[in-house]
Amino acid sequence: MLVFKNISHQFGLERVLNDINYRVIEGSVTGIVGPSGCGKSTLLAIAAGLLEPSEGSVTNTFQRTAMVFQEDCTLAWMNALDNISFGLKAQGMARALRYEKALAIGKSLQLSEDDLNKYPGQLSGGMRQRVALGRALAVIPDLLLLDEPFSALDVGLKRELQDLLLGQIQLRKLTAIFITHDLLEAVKICDQILVLSSGGEIVHQIAISEPKSARNEQYIYHKVAAMLSDAQVQQAFSLKASC
């Protein structure tokens, strides 16, 4: 399990997170939404252990945590296959074995052998993000942290990768934290959604029990509209003035 206890964080004098308490339910996908600069990425970095919170503590009892970053963060000087096997290399796995695993992961993410031989500079944004996802999945994590992984992609590509991600999460029975500023995306993918205000506080929290396969366009739009009718959500996204 992953528990945030009284987490607050400051960068210099600026407070980006304020008293976050939350327990991530195992086997669920938790979405964290909020306006830009509300501290969602900071919260994820704290969950990943990349950052020490100024106050409070995180308990992470998952065996292995892997993270997918906003910009794909692939290494330009390695081909896609080497990029996917980077996490395995860090574990000290032998070359032949890690290539075998990375090849299988790449295939399951619909990357051809030809694509896997290319350098990131030769791949499209969507392909690079697949590589980044593959790199995270290759270490067989039980907790997956996703920091706005699809925010740079166009609508069609975004949908394709969301479906791919959902398939992998269900297949591997992963627990995940998914950060996004796109409510449509959050409603499509997540079981729990937390709304952070620009002050870094959880102002709204909902659970979506509808099975993911039943969430069609209509349901998603409907659900987002319902969320946005909440005064605190409106305030978090500063929608009040325009509404």
Add this chain to the structure above:
Amino acid sequence: MIIQNSIRASFCYLSSIWGALPGLFLFLALWEFGSSVYGSFILPAPLETFTALAQMIEQGRALSPMLVTATRALSGFVFAVSLGSLLGLLAGLSVTFSKLLRPVVTVLLGVPPIAWIVLALIWFGMGGATPIFTVLVTTFPIAFIAAVEGMRTVDQRLLDMANSFNASFSLKIKDLYFPHLLSYLFPAWVTALGMAWKVTVMAELLATSDGIGASLAIARVNLETDEAMGWVVAVVLLLLAVEYLILEPLKRKLEPWRKSVKSNHIA
């Protein structure tokens, strides 16, 4: 696939030479023109120069000074550049260390090579140690500063990524810092190499009785302008040979991803 790629690579290489030829011919034409204006005593024509060099090679007077100069320049260069790159890499890991060493290196860079030659003459006297020392002390800071600069510009997001997979320090150096560093080191190495030849010849002219610099001094004393020009051409040819036969292939081997990205954009 591999054969195809290498054929394509050599084709690209050849076509880049084709692109450079007009510039080279323009230069030769200007040189020829200058020679026809000032006469061959002041400025020997390209053909006279090359003939003089060919003659010196034939008489067995050219190869041994070239070898001596090349050995001095390259030994100083290789030692200084590996030391500078390595120390720069380490210094770049720590803000304190790089701040501490920065002014020292700036001072080293600021001292003119000719001043180093004079000091080396006092410290080491006449002989081969003077040019090698001067090359060392003038090229070291170039590599060092490039390495520090490279280390300080590593993308923090990539470091976060590596840390999120608990990558060890040695893996980060090998797969993250070093490949990034190379894009800073190569241009610096090329600059340092050019500097190494110039400084070696200059130091030899003043401090030694062998090598291209010493031969230049003799040509000057005898007022053999065509031979002096021949030696200049010899130095330039040596520099080009080292750059295009050693450094450039090394770069292609160490940074294959750059070439691929480029060819992809053209396609």
